[in-house]
Amino acid sequence: MSQSSEWQELADKLFLNTVERFPVTLVRGEGSRVWDEEGREYLDFVGGWAVDSLGHCPPVVVKALEEQARTLIQASNQFYTVPAIKLALLLTENSCLDRVFFSNSGAEANEGAVKLARKYGKIHLNGAYEVITTYESFHGRTLAMVAATGQHKFQAPYIPLPEGFTNVEYNNPEAIKRATSEKTCGVMLEPIQGEGGVNIPDDDYLKKVEGWCRERGILLILDEVQTGIGRTGTLFAYSQYNVEPDIMSLAKGLGSGVPIGAFLAKEKASVFVPGEHGTTFGGNPLVCAAAYATLKYILDNDIPRKVKQTGSYFKAELERLKKQFKFIREVRGRGLLLAMEFDSEIAQKVAMECLARGLLVNKVKPNAIRFMPPLIITTGEVDEAVGILKKSLKAIREEANG
C-alpha cells in the first residue's frame, strides 16, 4: 500500500465526514501548479477554492510572512498594529467603502456585515432586522449564514434556522421588492453567484436593486467573498455593475492563501460602538502582512486587467470546445470565474478525467464544472488546461458512444 493511501485512510477515520475528497494528497505548490505525494504534477484550476490569487507560495507573500513571523504574529485588537492599518488603508483607498473590520473567514465577515445591518436597522429603521437574500446564493456555513444561503441542501439538516432572513429568486428585482417589509434592514447579494453555479445576473439587476434600497432607505450588502480582489476582471465586481454597496464582505482571494476575511462599510452604515463586535484572531499582523503584500501586488501590477484578458481568452477557448462537443450546454462567467455546463450530470466524471491527466477543476453542480485558477495564470497555461479538458471530454464521448 502506498504511503498516500495510508494517509487517506487515516484521514477518513479521523475527520468528521463533511466532504468527498479526490484521492490525492497534495504536498507542495508553486505558481499555478501543485504536486502530490507521489510527485505527480497538476495544473491547478481550483486555486485553493478561488483563494490562491497570486498562485501557490507566491514569493511576495512568502517574504511578507517570513518577515512578519519574525516581528509580531498576534497582538489582539486591544492594540494598534501596523499591518492591519496599512491593509485597511489600501482597501478603503481602492473601494467606495470607508471603514473595515477584519475577520478570519468569509462566513465570519458576512456575520459581521449582517450584525452591522441589524444595528443600523435598530437605530435608523425602527428596529428592522430582516435581510433579504437569494436562492442559489452562498454566504457561508455558520447557522445564520446557512439561513442566509438560499439552498435547501445546506439548510435542511439544521432546521430550525436563526430567523431574520428571507430567500427570494435571484436576478429578479421584483422578488426583492415584494419581500421588502417594515422589518427589512437590508438586501445581501453576490454580484455573481459563485457556489450556486457561476450565475451571472442581467446587467441592470444590481442597479435596480440598488435603486430599490435607496428608495426604501435599506442597506445594500454585497458579498464579494468570491468575486472580489480581481477575480472577475475588476478589483471588485460591483464597479462592473455601476453600483456602490453600503457594506461589502471579502475573504477568499484577499490573502493569497492565508485565512483572512473583512467587511467594509460606508461611513453612514458604520454604526457599531465599542464592544458590539469582535474577534480574537481577526486582523492579526501575520495575516494582514500577507494580505497587504497580496493586494499591493495586485494593484501595482494591474492584475485585474490581466484577469480580464486571460479570462476572455480562456472563455473563448471554452466556447470553441462547446462547438466541438454537443453535450456542452453553456459556458459562462466573467474574468477567471468561469463555468461549463453539460446537458447531463457528468461533472464528477469530467473532473476525474481531468485529474487523471493532471488538471484540477471543481464540480460546482452535478452538471457543471467551475474554473477559478490563480489570477496570475498565463495564456500558455490556459492552452494546457484546455488541451487536457478536450482530451477528457473526448474520452467521455468515446465511452458514451461505446
Ligand SMILES: *Cc1c(COP(=O)(O)O)cnc(C)c1O
Ligand atoms: C466561500 C464563500 C463564503 C464563505 O467563506 P468561508 O471563508 O468559507 O467562510 C461566503 N460567501 C461567498 C460568496 C463565498 O464564495
